[in-house]
Amino acid sequence: MERIGRFIDSSVIDVSSGFSTFTDALTDLSGAADINDGEYPLDEISYLPPTGPGNTVFCAALNYQAHADEADDAVPDRPLIFLKLARTLVGNQCPIAYHTKVTEEIDYEAELAAVIGSPARHVSPEAALDHVAGYTILNDTSARDLQLGLPVGDDTLFDWFSGKAMQATTPVGPYVVADEIDDPQDLDITSTVNGEVMQDSNTGLMIRSVADLISFVSSRVQLEPGDIIATGTPEGVGTFQDIRLHHGDEVEIEVEGIGTLVNWVEETTD
Numbered sequence: 001m002e003r004i005g006r007f008i009d010s011s012v013i014d015v016s017s018g019f020s021t022f023t024d025a026l027t028d029l030s031g032a033a034d035i036n037d038g039e040y041p042l043d044e045i046s047y048l049p050p051t052g053p054g055n056t057v058f059c060a061a062l063n064y065q066a067h068a069d070e071a072d073d074a075v076p077d078r079p080l081i082f083l084k085l086a087r088t089l090v091g092n093q094c095p096i097a098y099h100t101k102v103t104e105e106i107d108y109e110a111e112l113a114a115v116i117g118s119p120a121r122h123v124s125p126e127a128a129l130d131h132v133a134g135y136t137i138l139n140d141t142s143a144r145d146l147q148l149g150l151p152v153g154d155d156t157l158f159d160w161f162s163g164k165a166m167q168a169t170t171p172v173g174p175y176v177v178a179d180e181i182d183d184p185q186d187l188d189i190t191s192t193v194n195g196e197v198m199q200d201s202n203t204g205l206m207i208r209s210v211a212d213l214i215s216f217v218s219s220r221v222q223l224e225p226g227d228i229i230a231t232g233t234p235e236g237v238g239t240f241q242d243i244r245l246h247h248g249d250e251v252e253i254e255v256e257g258i259g260t261l262v263n264w265v266e267e268t269t270d
Contacts, residue, residue, distance in 0.1 A: 002048065005040075006032045007175050012045055014038045023052045023226035026117045026133040029178050047091035049172040050115060050136050055226035057084035057172075058217050059111075059140060059164070063207050063232025070240045079208055079216045082160040084230075087167050092174035095266035096141050098247060099166055105244045106169075106265070109140035109233035110191035110199050110253040112184060114210050115176045120223040128214035131223065134178035137261040138230045139171040139191075139253045140164065144239040167270075171253075171263040172228065181257050184210045188256040189234060193249055198241075201234030203255075 004025050005012035014037035019025040025032060051057065061080040062068045068075050090096065098106055117133025147163020149156060164170075181187070184203060191199040208216075213229050223229075238244055245251065247267040254260045 005045070011039050011041050014040065021052060022050070023055070023224075026115065026176070026225045029117070029133060047093055047173050047175075049089040049091050050176045051086070051089070051172065051228055052226040053086050055086065055224065055228065057089070057138070057170075057228040057230060059084060059230040060208070060213050060232040063213075064201065064205055064234040065207060066201075066205070066235035067233055067237070070235045070237070075207055079213055081217060082164060084170055085165050088165045088170045090168050090171050090263070092171065092261055092263070094171065094263060095168070096139075096171060096245075096251065096263050097166070097168040097270070098245070098265050098267045099143070099169075100267050101269050102162070102166075103143035103146050105143065105145040105239065107142045107144050107238040107244065108191050108193065108198065108251050108253075109142060109237055110189050110255075111138045111140055111230045111233050112187060112189060112203050112210070112255050113138040113172065113228050113230045114184065114214065116214075116223045116227040116229070117225055119225070120214060120218040123215055123218045125209070125211040125215045128211040128218070129184070131214065132210075133225065134176040135181050135184060135255075135258055136173060136176050136228070137253050137255050137258055138228070139251060139261060139263065140230060140233060141169045141171070143169075144244070148239075171261055173261055174259055177258045187258075190254045191236070192252045193243075193245065198238065198243070199234050199236035201236070203231070205234060206231060
């Protein structure tokens with residue numbers, strides 16, 4: 001049964017009776033403070049992605065200069081945004097699907113993600129963070145051989161859909177941290193694979209800030225509560241180090257002030 005929870009220390013309090021949907025809870029975070037439908041240890045729960053089935057995940061590409069440099073890509077003149085499907089997402093402590101029928105190279109990407117708490121349309125960067133309910137973590141797992149190698153005549157193009165949006169490939173979570181992040185542009189961010197540090201950076205090195213990205217996306221479409229803005233990954237991804245993920249690998253993404261998103265790679269022919 002899907003429930004809405006408020007995390008405290010080593011347990012979670014069920015607050016489902018106060019809200020009809022998870023997105024309703026995002027619009028009224030203070031309303032969860034006085035609800036207690038039962039308390040459960042963390043080892044007795046399963047995590048879902050902290051978003052709604054009708055929401056959209058907007059992802060920024062090439063938003064750290066060092067990552068653009070390692071990819072030998074120029075930084076675009078405006079934000080480069082691609083989308084994730086709801087069926088692409090998985091929660092904390094869930095497997096990352098390795099679709100071996102179609103790809104032989106999957107990769108990790110540590111990202112800070114903002115979760116929208118109120119509708120936003122044509123908002124300025126100065127007002128953008130007022131529309132954020134809180135922050136979470138996203139691992140933009142990518143099928144590099146599909147993403148980076150689509151031949152079109154004499155050119156090679158990015159295949160964003162095949163590389164970024166396959167089913168059950170993108171972990172998000174473990175939860176939404178609200179009212180605890182004073183400055184989203186000053187957070188340490190790391191990724192590890194089987195305990196080995198792969199990425200080690202800070203969100204202050206983003207080319208375009210969280211507020212800038214929210215403002216830009218809101219100029220194209222209205223952002224709704226539960227939508228997610230993933231803010232790009234720093235340098236250190238696997239493909240530019242001849243590293244790829246394998247069945248059984250454990251990937252941890254940690255963002256200061258939020259926590260750790262933990263998942264493992266699992267081969268599937270589904």
